[in-house]
Amino acid sequence: xxxxxxxxxxxxxxxxxxxxxxxxxxxxxxxxxxxxxxxxxxxxxxxxxxxxxxxxxxxxxxxxxxxxxxxxxxxxxxxxxxxxxxxxxxxxxxxxxxxxxxxxxxxxxxxxxxxxxxxxxxxxxxxxxxxxxxxxxxxxxxxxxxxxxxxxxxxxxxxxxxxxxxxxxxxxxxxxxxxxxxxxxxxxxxxxxxxxxxxxxxxxxxxxxxxxxxxxxxxxxxxxxxxxxxxxxxxxxxxxxxxxxxxxxxxxxxxxxxxxxx
Numbered sequence: 628x629x630x631x632x633x634x635x636x637x638x639x640x641x642x643x644x645x646x647x648x649x650x651x652x653x654x655x656x657x658x659x660x661x662x663x664x665x666x667x668x669x670x671x672x673x674x675x676x677x678x679x680x681x682x683x684x685x686x687x688x689x690x691x692x693x694x695x696x697x698x699x700x701x702x703x704x705x706x707x708x709x710x711x712x713x714x715x716x717x718x719x720x721x722x723x724x725x726x727x728x729x730x731x732x733x734x735x736x737x738x739x740x741x742x743x744x745x746x747x748x749x750x751x752x753x754x755x756x757x758x759x760x761x762x763x764x765x766x767x768x769x770x771x772x773x774x775x776x777x778x779x780x781x782x783x784x785x786x787x788x789x790x791x792x793x794x795x796x797x798x799x800x801x802x803x804x805x806x807x808x809x810x811x812x813x814x815x816x817x818x819x820x821x822x823x824x825x826x827x828x829x830x831x832x833x834x835x836x837x838x839x840x841x842x843x844x845x846x847x848x849x850x851x852x853x854x855x856x857x858x859x860x861x862x863x864x865x866x867x868x869x870x871x872x873x874x875x876x877x878x879x880x881x882x883x884x885x886x887x888x889x
Contacts, residue, residue, distance in 0.1 A: 628776065630658045631712040631741065633699045635670060635720065635733025638662035638691040641758045642719035645765035646751065647689070650716065653773055659712075660689040661703040663696055663733075668721075670695040670733040672740065682707060696737035704744050714781050715741025716772065718751030719764050723791050725754075725845040726809040728834065729859065735789055739861065742787040747780070750787075754849045755794045763797040767854060771803070787859045793849050804853040809837055809844035 630650055634643040643662055651658045664683075675694045680702060684690050690707075692699045700715060717737040724732040734750045741748035751768045753761065771790070775781055789808075793800060815832035822828050840846035845855035865872075 628656050628714070628781065629710060629712040630656060630714045630716055630772075631700065631703055631708070632658055632660045632716050633662050633696055633703075633737040634718055635663065635667045635696040635737060637664065637666050638685060638689045640666075640721065641761050642721055642751075642753070642764075643689075644687075645761045646716065646719050646768055649765035649769040650772060653769065653776070656776075659703075659708065661699045661707065662689060662691055663699055664691045664693050667695050667733045669731045670697070670736060671731050672697050672736040674698055674701060696733040697740045700737050700740035700744075704741070704746070712741075712746060714772070715746050715748040716751065716768070717741075717749070718790075719761065719768060719792070720750070720752035721758060722752065722756040723754045723849070724750060724752040724789060725791055725849070725855070726837065727811045729789055729808060729857075735859070738789075739787060739859070742785050743861065745783070745785045747775075747782070747785055748787050749790060751790050751792065753792055753794055757794075759794040760796055763795065763800065764792040766797050767792055767800060771854075787861075789845075789855075789857045789859050791845055791849050791855045793852055793854070795852060799852065800854060801852040802854070803856055804848035806845040806848050806855045806857050807843055808857055809840050809846040811837055 632647055647660055673695045675698050680692055680694045682690055682692050715738055717734045720734040724734055729735045734752055738748035738750040753764050814834055817832050818830040820828045837846045845857055848855040
């Protein structure tokens with residue numbers, strides 16, 4: 628079995644090193660790392676289309692790319708590796724990817740790129756920044772992947788899981804909870820500073836606080852010490868309101884037909 632590992636914090640980040648070291652100890656598993664050269668947090672699914680991408684190999688065998696997380700997985704799957712991995716694993720991210728964060732997350736974006744190519748994929752994140760208890764998080768990730776392999780869940784049928792692990796010792800982590808995504812309040816205000824030349828500089832504000840952290844959400848589960856697991860999908864269609872918009876669209880058409888010619 629072959630596993631491709633990527634992330635968005637960069638190939639030297641403690642999270643990806645710990646994840647690689649944990650997964651490579653699985654029996655019958657080969658792991659390979661293709662990750663960004665630098666931190667690419669919040670790059671989502673972005674692909675680099677107007678600049679060339681370069682690939683280099685680090686002293687530890689990791690390959691790194693001057694591009695986004697999705698770039699790394701994309702070029703790995705479309706020619707760099709020379710084979711099709713059985714599983715794509717992204718992380719371990721330095722901080723949570725819960726609720727609305729998943730839309731922006733480069734960690735999730737890397738895993739999603741594998742999913743879009745028809746490969747099962749998992750995005751792993753720690754709840755708090757700072758890499759506290761990273762070895763425990765890596766051990767939990769290894770345990771979860773081992774269970775998925777043992778239960779024959781890693782097949783040709785793709786799926787996409789978003790996993791958030793509290794920064795706790797391994798024996799303090801509670802059971803896995805299957806969750807829905809929570810929601811956040813709107814992001815904090817932009818931070819404005821003045822450059823040495825007197826020009827305004829803008830920094831994106833911090834993420835908003837949890838808005839929907841009710842029981843059943845990833846926010847609630849991790850706050851209780853559980854490992855949250857949320858199955859994701861790519862279809863953004865608002866299926867619940869298709870009927871409403873069908874009626875609205877028909878009125879648009881009628882209105883356009885009855886409008887006087889310009």
